[in-house]
Amino acid sequence: MNSQPLLEVRNLSRHFGAVKALENCSMAVHPGEVVALAGDNGAGKTTMIKALSGVYAPTSGDILIEGNPVKFSSPQEARALGVETIYQDLALADNLTIGANIFLGREPMKKVFGFLPMLDRKRMANAAAETMAKLDFHVKRLDAPVSNFSGGQRQAVAIGRAVYWNAKILIMDEPTAALGVPEQRKVISLIKSLKAQGRGVVFISHNLQDIFAVADRIVVLRRGIVAGERMIADTTHDEVVRLMIGG
Structure with a gap:
């Protein structure tokens, strides 16, 4: 090599x-x-x-x-x-969606009425769809909390987060x-x-x-x-x- x-x-x-x-x-x-x-x-x-x-x-x-x-x-x-490390416990927030887990601690904000900061949920949802497609991974509901997912699906979310942030x-x-x-x-x-x-x-x-x-x-x-x-x-x-x- x-x-x-x-x-x-x-x-x-x-x-x-x-x-x-x-x-x-x-x-x-x-x-x-x-x-x-x-x-x-x-x-x-x-x-x-x-x-x-x-x-x-x-x-x-x-x-x-x-x-x-x-x-x-x-x-x-x-x-x-x-360098991204995915530990056994995955460090996912069970009550949040795939998009919210991808941005955990780095949430994107947008301004409403020109000045009021608010979570950019659309950007989070798009990132989830894009990242999961890149991994050829399909779940029925991107807006479901990750607690609904199986072990393999949760692993995909943790991998997706690393991929999104360009590991x-x-x-x-x-x-x-x-x-x-x-x-x-x-x-x-x-x-x-x-x-x-x-x-x-x-x-x-x-x-x-x-x-x-x-x-x-x-x-x-x-x-x-x-x-x-x-x-x-x-x-x-x-x-x-x-x-x-x-x-």
Whole structure:
């Protein structure tokens, strides 16, 4: 792959006192590539996500976006540079519509009578329709609260929000956990559509079947180090498990 990585991590370490949660970890994500991050509990996956999304500052090492070194001091700064993290809890407001969730905390206003600020609901509804169409995702009622939606549909809303705000890199934490098989398939197809749009995806999952269905490459963490990296086409479930447990 000769294109410049969208995201690159070089020799990243994060220590908490004497605990080395990550030690000299390197990985890259190219445009239109899904890189899976796998490892047992305590392997360092959560620390890596938090370093990439601006929650933790690295102890040492570099993060580069499109070849430029960056330092995030908050998730807002990471977002401004095109890195969106979708956590397992999705951070959606159940009582609001898709459009209102897309703009959550960044609500568009319009002036009525020339001076009175008011929520621009039309713009929110249009953004919802446009974004869901881009993801080839169809729900009957865009004006329904997201509490009415299934797990896979809610995942689509969270992905749609990232896409609307032009995320180049999406970090997805266990996006298929707690979903039924048809819903898992829907999320896998959403990730494939992100890939087709040239975005980069970091896919964190315990489910090797989902990893093999959607990822191009897998980076295995074990006790804070990169235990191995493989092209999905060139590895097996057994080899990945061996890397994870150190056998």
